[in-house]
Amino acid sequence: MNTDKKRAEDLTVVENRKINKDYYVLKLASKTDLPKIKAGQFVELLVEDTRNAFLRRPISIYDVQPECNSFELLIQIVGEGTQLMSQLQTGDTINTMYPLGNGFQTETKSKNILLVGGGVGLAPLLYLAKKLNDKGIRPKILLGGRAENNIIEIDNFEKYGDIFISTEDGSLGEKGFVTQHSVMNESIDKIYTCGPDPMMRAVGDIAFSKNIDCEVSLENMMACGIGACLCCVTDTKEGHKCVCTDGPVFNTNELKWNIA
Amino acid sequence: MDLNTRIKIGGLDLKNPVMTASGTFGYGPEFEDFIDINRLGGIVVKGTTLHHREGNAYPRMAETPSGMLNAVGLQNKGVDVFCKDIYPSIKHYDTNILVNVSGSTVEEYIETAARINELDHIPGIELNISCPNVKEGGMAFGTSCPSAVAVTHAVREVYKKTMVVKLSPNVTNIAEIAKAVQDVGADGVSLINTLLGIAVDAETRKPLLSTITGGLSGPAVKPVALRMVWQVSKAVNIPIIGMGGIMNATDAIEFMLAGASAIQVGTANFIDPTVSMKIVDGIEDYMRRHGVTDVNDLIGAMIED
Ligand SMILES: Cc1cc2nc3c(=O)[nH]c(=O)nc-3n(C[C@H](O)[C@H](O)[C@H](O)COP(=O)(O)OP(=O)(O)OC[C@H]3O[C@@H](n4cnc5c(N)ncnc54)[C@H](O)[C@@H]3O)c2cc1C
């Protein structure tokens, strides 16, 4: 089997770890060797037995354990699909299309790297931080959220980077938006970010004004996940591009964001 | 048991009745990692227009109970890019590749069809007079008999291979339109395209699509689609390609019993990219189970006393 092909496969749940009432980590395993997975790629999960979560749910790959043929997903409960999946038990199976999307560009000459994760947008940044560590780079990692209970998995991220935290209500770390955090003033030559759209745009603005190279991972609504339906497009300088195949990661200089 | 699964639609010889629907299957390569495209009866590629189209603004999709609304708006690179860049990479498929042809004016349909006519490995077109997501043309042609006749007749003059006309369900009498396009030379009709709908977010009070209206597809539309296939089958004697919410082989069989000679799988490709193969196999299983040796015997075989 060509291991780099995309698959639609019944994966086995080997762990469903509850972080708090809103977040959980699903660990899924294949019976065969995993295809090559890049940081920033995602999966499409099929939620069965529901009329409302009719389409698959796109979720970023949080971490990969190639030696166990498994990977992890960090999921926030926001609606019926993510709620139903939170009830999966060890031994259950879930049909998964993977690996999808382009992933982050990790070939970089930059040394002073900042990762900015807003809310559950931190999910694709863990595996990215690991990959950067493999290249001898320990990034700065800024985690932002509304309040303390939205700042999760610090212990895990700490292993791969220096942690900075901001919350809107000041319950943990510096008070305010990620863009107001003091780490933004340090010398940085590359930013990778994922989170709510307004946050990514604000981070993109700062990167642009300081001439810092910036990659963003977009979360557009998707139907197929493989470039067939053209539902998930974002406006780029070269016209509409599919977030599911040309993204989810884009360099901000490709996008038509109204930056400065 | 020896089974015949071959079906004829005009000049098309399909190895089985299972095709993929326009706009839901890209051009084919998108699905190559998941299935053997050569096992399909046919594929219908994305709606193609004379000129490049960017389509509508995002958001263009909204999930609805057992279905979805889309308002893609015929995003495509135009017929010349199709002929030059896309066609060479798919023409080797051992299946019937149909191009879904659309336009804002009759002239655009004619010009696009004429260029597709030159491609050796494209045995047919599906004339899309039913796209609900464009401001000009599209569905406007398919919702009245005179305009449906005008565009079908005009394209028939320049297009020499198999021409299937794709009908809109957003009409009061679909059988009448089917009959009218048959009379001006359609080799077959395909139905249904999507049903016009709206989705609103009660919390924000905003529509979920940038265009407000979009086209509904998926299991939610199946009973309507079946009814229309059945009505059209009573009105025409050209083959019908049925679609609308087909998720499995049983659904496909139901469309054939209601009068379809072949079927297309659309939205289901998003839920399971391998579903078309399961439908090919499932139709054979059904035939064995029911002692049907020729799939043609299923067409219109619904028992109506
Ligand atoms: C490439 C990509 C990667 C993603 N990675 C993760 C991840 O690692 N962890 C995670 O928890 N979530 C992630 N998401 C978002 C996740 O897909 C949605 O939260 C999920 O589909 C919601 O499903 P639901 O049935 O629970 O909620 P629904 O009831 O469908 O929706 C609840 C709310 O979620 C929003 N929503 C629905 N679908 C999406 C979507 N595709 N993108 C953004 N918002 C959506 C809706 O607007 C609505 O307000 C990702 C999305 C994309 C496109």
Ligand SMILES: Cc1cc2nc3c(=O)[nH]c(=O)nc-3n(C[C@H](O)[C@H](O)[C@H](O)COP(=O)(O)O)c2cc1C
């Ligand atoms: C995202 C999307 C894009 C579509 N694009 C086209 C198109 O370009 N041309 C066309 O004739 N039909 C298009 N359709 C309609 C389908 O081909 C089909 O008629 C319809 O979806 C009903 O079948 P289904 O319920 O199996 O999806 C599109 C449907 C969807 C969901």
Ligand code: FES
């Ligand atoms: S989700 Fe279908 S093209 Fe991206």
